[in-house]
Amino acid sequence: MNTLFTNANILQPDGSIVAGCLGVEDSRIAFVGQTPDDFLAQRLINCEGNLLMPSLVDAHTHLPMSLLRNSADDMDLHTWLRDRIWPMEAQLTPEDIYWGALLGIAELIRGGCVTVNDMYMSPAMICQAAAESGIRGLFGIGILTGSDNGAAALAETEALYRDWNGAEDGRIRVAVMPHAEYTCTESTLKKCGELAHRLDAPLHIHISETYQEHEECKDRHHFTPTAFLASLGMLGKKTLLAHCVHCDVEDLQLISSTRATVLHCPQSNLKLGSGIAPVQTMLAYGINVALGTDGAASNNNLDMFEELRLAATLHKGVTMNPLAVTAKEALAMGTLNGARALGFESGALIPGALADLILVNVHTPSMQPVYRLASAAVYGASASDVLLTMGNGRVLYENGEYYTLDIDRIFSEAQRISDKFRA
Numbered sequence: 001m002n003t004l005f006t007n008a009n010i011l012q013p014d015g016s017i018v019a020g021c022l023g024v025e026d027s028r029i030a031f032v033g034q035t036p037d038d039f040l041a042q043r044l045i046n047c048e049g050n051l052l053m054p055s056l057v058d059a060h061t062h063l064p065m066s067l068l069r070n071s072a073d074d075m076d077l078h079t080w081l082r083d084r085i086w087p088m089e090a091q092l093t094p095e096d097i098y099w100g101a102l103l104g105i106a107e108l109i110r111g112g113c114v115t116v117n118d119m120y121m122s123p124a125m126i127c128q129a130a131a132e133s134g135i136r137g138l139f140g141i142g143i144l145t146g147s148d149n150g151a152a153a154l155a156e157t158e159a160l161y162r163d164w165n166g167a168e169d170g171r172i173r174v175a176v177m178p179h180a181e182y183t184c185t186e187s188t189l190k191k192c193g194e195l196a197h198r199l200d201a202p203l204h205i206h207i208s209e210t211y212q213e214h215e216e217c218k219d220r221h222h223f224t225p226t227a228f229l230a231s232l233g234m235l236g237k238k239t240l241l242a243h244c245v246h247c248d249v250e251d252l253q254l255i256s257s258t259r260a261t262v263l264h265c266p267q268s269n270l271k272l273g274s275g276i277a278p279v280q281t282m283l284a285y286g287i288n289v290a291l292g293t294d295g296a297a298s299n300n301n302l303d304m305f306e307e308l309r310l311a312a313t314l315h316k317g318v319t320m321n322p323l324a325v326t327a328k329e330a331l332a333m334g335t336l337n338g339a340r341a342l343g344f345e346s347g348a349l350i351p352g353a354l355a356d357l358i359l360v361n362v363h364t365p366s367m368q369p370v371y372r373l374a375s376a377a378v379y380g381a382s383a384s385d386v387l388l389t390m391g392n393g394r395v396l397y398e399n400g401e402y403y404t405l406d407i408d409r410i411f412s413e414a415q416r417i418s419d420k421f422r423a
Helices: 063-068 077-091 095-112 123-133 151-164 186-200 211-221 224-229 249-258 267-272 279-284 303-321 329-336 336-342 375-380 407-422
Strands: 002-011 017-025 028-032 043-046 051-054 055-060 113-119 136-140 172-174 203-207 239-243 261-264 288-291 357-360 384-392 394-398
Touching: 002 267, 028 123, 043 267, 043 407, 051 279, 055 203, 055 239, 055 288, 055 303, 055 336, 063 095, 063 123, 063 407, 077 211, 077 239, 095 113, 095 123, 095 394, 095 407, 113 336, 113 384, 123 136, 123 172, 151 172, 151 186, 151 336, 186 203, 186 279, 203 224, 211 224, 211 375, 224 249, 249 279, 261 279, 261 336, 267 303, 279 288, 279 303, 288 329, 288 336, 303 329, 303 375, 329 336, 329 375
Parallel strands: 002 043, 002 051, 055 113, 113 136, 136 172, 203 239, 239 261, 261 288
Antiparallel strands: 002 017, 017 028, 051 357, 357 384, 384 394
8 A cells, every 4th residue: 555644744864854745655665755756645644744753663672561560669670570570470371461462562553663672471472462463573482491491482482483483574573582691591591592593583681680680690600791691602783682781891892892782771770770771881882772661560651752751861861961862862772773673674764664654743832842853752752642653554553543453452351361460
């Protein structure tokens, strides 16, 4: 289907704005600016001067944790996991996980995000939810050593790769996802690295999220978590490192030299008291930094506009430098950097790119008057300002209506599952 957006202010990767039209042909952007005479559109959308920008990329999340939202607040990470989250997750069925994934996806679509990097149990159910909803993403099971040295989760990862990698016109891809150094033995981590290498798949892991985790790894292995992964040959351009809050300069040099990506989750790190990642230093080292929400149980929402704003303000305060992490840099972290890290040809509104885009209302009190639209998107916009969300050339959400989701059924199922926990 061909779609023509007219009267739009179109955000470009350099932060500039092109006023005019954007054409979508099937799943890709056909042109930006002037409409070719031979372009025939089945649907015409008048943007009325609003902002057309790339859809946002949630580069680190746990979608079904939407079901655990507000259930375990005001705790440190390790207490939060061991005393609340893991016991609750043990009660989730694969069907529960499917509905929890759809609840998270509904929130993301409503807030202008159609690409995710998701680590959770029963990942085939999450892939099914993603396939039905129209989003794209990287999916995998969080691999822990457990009693079988991670064998079952490794086998599930390989089966998931066989069944889902490249499915839905390439929207769904699969990664190897060891949970963390502190939940995996060296043997399990080595097997994860070997599997990722054999499948030529990305590898996604939590790393140096807390000071305790960082220091205990040094006690166990005489390496920081980053250096330990490097010693196992697990750092590379397809490695996705979530958090990196307590990475030191030597760690950042390793990440930079191996071209791994850091997945920055500012709001979750603040809420759990984990700390603040040294993002300004990461950028100075040329590290690709992408943005994530983490799960809704530690955030407690999946609002990527909040992450944009935090990424562009938090580091200014920490460094006492108003030039640290500019609006342009934050936008790149929330769009193009994430898309590149996950291996998708999206994240920019340029000809040939995948048509993942959103229309943001600028006719609101928090956005007027508009001097620089890129700054307005970061410092003034919110998820509620999203008027339309398109993924892979298909409109998924528009003016309060979901086109691929039964939102009432999703709410009903979420209520059913939450009643189980209350009981």
